[in-house]
Amino acid sequence: MTGEVLAFWVLAILLVGSALMVVLTKNLFHxxxxxxxxxxxxxxxxxxxxxxFLAAVQLLLYAGGIVTIVVFAIVVTEKLVGERLxxxxxxxxxxxxxxxALVWLIVSSIMERPLAITRAPMSGDLTQIIGETxxxxxxxxxxxxxxxxxxxxxxxxxxxxxxx
Amino acid sequence: MGLQAYLTLAAVVFGIGLFGVVxxxxxxxxxxxxxxxLNSVNINLVAFSRFSGDVTGMIFTVFTICITVVEAALGxxxxxxxxxxxxxxxxDHLDLLKG
Numbered sequence: 001m002t003g004e005v006l007a008f009w010v011l012a013i014l015l016v017g018s019a020l021m022v023v024l025t026k027n028l029f030h031x032x033x034x035x036x037x038x039x040x041x042x043x044x045x046x047x048x049x050x051x052x053f054l055a056a057v058q059l060l061l062y063a064g065g066i067v068t069i070v071v072f073a074i075v076v077t078e079k080l081v082g083e084r085l086x087x088x089x090x091x092x093x094x095x096x097x098x099x100x101a102l103v104w105l106i107v108s109s110i111m112e113r114p115l116a117i118t119r120a121p122m123s124g125d126l127t128q129i130i131g132e133t134x135x136x137x138x139x140x141x142x143x144x145x146x147x148x149x150x151x152x153x154x155x156x157x158x159x160x161x162x163x164x
Numbered sequence: 165m166g167l168q169a170y171l172t173l174a175a176v177v178f179g180i181g182l183f184g185v186v187x188x189x190x191x192x193x194x195x196x197x198x199x200x201x202l203n204s205v206n207i208n209l210v211a212f213s214r215f216s217g218d219v220t221g222m223i224f225t226v227f228t229i230c231i232t233v234v235e236a237a238l239g240x241x242x243x244x245x246x247x248x249x250x251x252x253x254x255x256d257h258l259d260l261l262k263g
Contacts, residue, residue, distance in 0.1 A: 031196055032196065050214060051213075062233075069237055069240055070240065077243065077247040094186070103176055110168055110172060117167070133219055134226070138223050160245070
């Protein structure tokens with residue numbers, strides 16, 4: 001068993017386990033912490049796929065940014081209700097059937113196709129290639145992304161304005 | 165590990181996220197499920213990109229991550245606004261648009 005296979009299985013178990021805890025745990029705050037672990041596991045998968053830059057972005061934006069925002073939202077909403085952050089799920093059987101059917105559909109169609117076993121060679125520093133491609137071939141989507149983030153920022157400020 | 169292993173892992177995580185979206189009652193928990201689903205799509209993009217030797221998939225991942233962050237910030241600000249108006253974040257009670 002090579003190191004990559006071992007690392008993949010460890011990360012897969014970590015990712016699936018923490019994802020299951022996100023959707024099954026009763027305490028909402030604990031669910032957010034499990035989500036942070038799942039996102040960190042995803043960053044590990046990115047590292048395994050030799051995408052160091054994406055792993056760093058994943059840790060900064062997802063595990064850092066989103067988890068902080070969600071914790072803020074919980075503090076603002078749940079604490080005031082005083083339900084002790086507990087929550088119940090509904091339609092568990094139906095949800096499990098739907099998800100299992102979808103996963104079975106995707107996995108069976110993945111298994112049918114002949115997919116690549118070995119990685120194509122990529123020369124040079126991936127981070128440098130990503131940076132150069134973003135600013136040449138994908139310059140317009142990149143700028144549109146900036147506009148989108150500005151619009152998102154402004155609408156978030158609009159929603160959170162003090163009541164008048 | 166081949167491409168199939170990564171795709172299967174992403175599919176499983178996507179299914180778990182879908183399960184969370186369907187079963188959770190709290191709006192914030194539903195958003196957490198959506199985050200899991202988007203996250204698994206990122207694994208798919210990076211895996212395809214790495215195995216085909218084309219950097220485009222990784223750039224798509226950068227875009228997806230940024231859009232997801234905007235989506236999370238907006239979704240949560242809507243949740244906070246709804247809480248201010250209705251004093252609840254349970255999805256079943258948010259039936260303002262029900263005819």
